[in-house]
Amino acid sequence: MTEDREHYYVKMRDGTSLPVFAYKSPYKTNATLILIHGITAEQHALQQLAKKLQPNVNVFIPVLRGYGEHEGRGDINYFGQYDHDLIDVAKSVNNQGYNRIFWAGHSMGCANLLRVLDKNLVTSEGFLFLSPFFHPSLKLYKYQGKQEKKQEDLYKLNLFKIISLASLMKIGIHRFMHSKVAIVPDEFKKGNSLHLSFRLLLSRFIEDAKQLPLSKANAPLLTLIGSNDEVTDASKLQAWWQTQSSHQCTIVPNEDHNTIVHCDETIKSITQWLKNSIRQSQEHTAN
Numbered sequence: 104m105t106e107d108r109e110h111y112y113v114k115m116r117d118g119t120s121l122p123v124f125a126y127k128s129p130y131k132t133n134a135t136l137i138l139i140h141g142i143t144a145e146q147h148a149l150q151q152l153a154k155k156l157q158p159n160v161n162v163f164i165p166v167l168r169g170y171g172e173h174e175g176r177g178d179i180n181y182f183g184q185y186d187h188d189l190i191d192v193a194k195s196v197n198n199q200g201y202n203r204i205f206w207a208g209h210s211m212g213c214a215n216l217l218r219v220l221d222k223n224l225v226t227s228e229g230f231l232f233l234s235p236f237f238h239p240s241l242k243l244y245k246y247q248g249k250q251e252k253k254q255e256d257l258y259k260l261n262l263f264k265i266i267s268l269a270s271l272m273k274i275g276i277h278r279f280m281h282s283k284v285a286i287v288p289d290e291f292k293k294g295n296s297l298h299l300s301f302r303l304l305l306s307r308f309i310e311d312a313k314q315l316p317l318s319k320a321n322a323p324l325l326t327l328i329g330s331n332d333e334v335t336d337a338s339k340l341q342a343w344w345q346t347q348s349s350h351q352c353t354i355v356p357n358e359d360h361n362t363i364v365h366c367d368e369t370i371k372s373i374t375q376w377l378k379n380s381i382r383q384s385q386e387h388t389a390n
Contacts, residue, residue: 107126107129108124108150108153109124113191113192113195115168116191119175121171121188122165122166122171123195124146125161125162125163126156126161126163127161128157128160128161130158132160133161133203134160134205135161135163135201135203136160136161136377137164137204137207138162138207138209139189139213140167140210141209141236142236142299143290144167144291145209146164146166148209148361149164152364152369155370159374160374160377163192165188167215168184168185176297178302179303181302182280183306185215185306186218186219186306189219193225204226205377206219206225206231207232208232208233210233211236213232213234213235214237215307217237217238217315227322228323228380228381229323230320230322230324231325231373232327234327234328234329235328236334239308240312241312241343242339243336243339245333245335258288261284265301268280280300280301280302282300283300284301284304317344317347317348320350323350323376323379325351325372327352327355327369327372327373328341328352328353329355329359329360329366332358332359333359335360337354340352341354353372355368
């Protein structure tokens with residue numbers, strides 16, 4: 104299929120313009136997915152997913168504040184700014200005539216969606232979690248292994264600095280919240296690294312990991328994770344998920360943290376989940 108992609112900018116409430124990649128279906132469909140990236144912008148993987156879904160779904164991929172090529176790279180202006188940005192992105196998509204909107208996140212993007220769920224920030228037809236990294240305090244993650252060692256030079260987290268800044272914040276000292284605490288690959292400047300601030304990272308996570316909002320979700324949820332995920336232990340995640348939600352959590356064989364995003368099994372699962380969710384919503388409305 105010939106690629107049909109739009110690249111445009113959405114103006115946020117503070118006047119900043121954020122880039123959005125839109126893959127609109129050539130057919131008449133109102134099914135729409137807003138896809139939130141992880142700790143890096145990971146455009147290659149997410150756009151592969153969008154292309155495969157495009158025949159049946161409209162897919163919008165915003166590049167989050169601090170990650171794109173605009174000013175203020177690696178930082179945001181205040182805690183919680185991502186919440187406001189996602190509301191503004193949703194309004195932009197809705198204003199284009201798309202009102203059956205689902206949300207999807209990959210890795211740390213799922214943490215952003217937990218905030219959306221918890222605060223009831225937007226109306227959503229459903230939430231899709233791919234290789235979720237919900238919160239660093241959950242006992243679900245792997246910190247050893249070949250992949251982790253191989254990527255040591257690409258991803259660096261200053262845990263001592265993060266703990267120190269969190270302690271300062273608890274006693275009301277916010278002077279150093281813009282300090283850089285993580286280094287990740289720069290998606291937009293090959294060979295470079297992007298330094299991320301404390302307030303940027305913290306604004307992606309829910310405040311209290313003990314009060315996760317999954318059980319109170321009214322919309323359909325779907326979690327997909329690869330059996331070979333290098334970041335999260337798939338079996339632990341599935342067992343934990345079953346204590347939090349009655350919705351589906353599927354382990355996809357032979358896929359890892361990134362290949363799960365655009366593998367054939369994922370495309371089939373997402374497409375079927377969207378169809379079922381829309382049908383159930385229509386039946387509920389009819390009744």
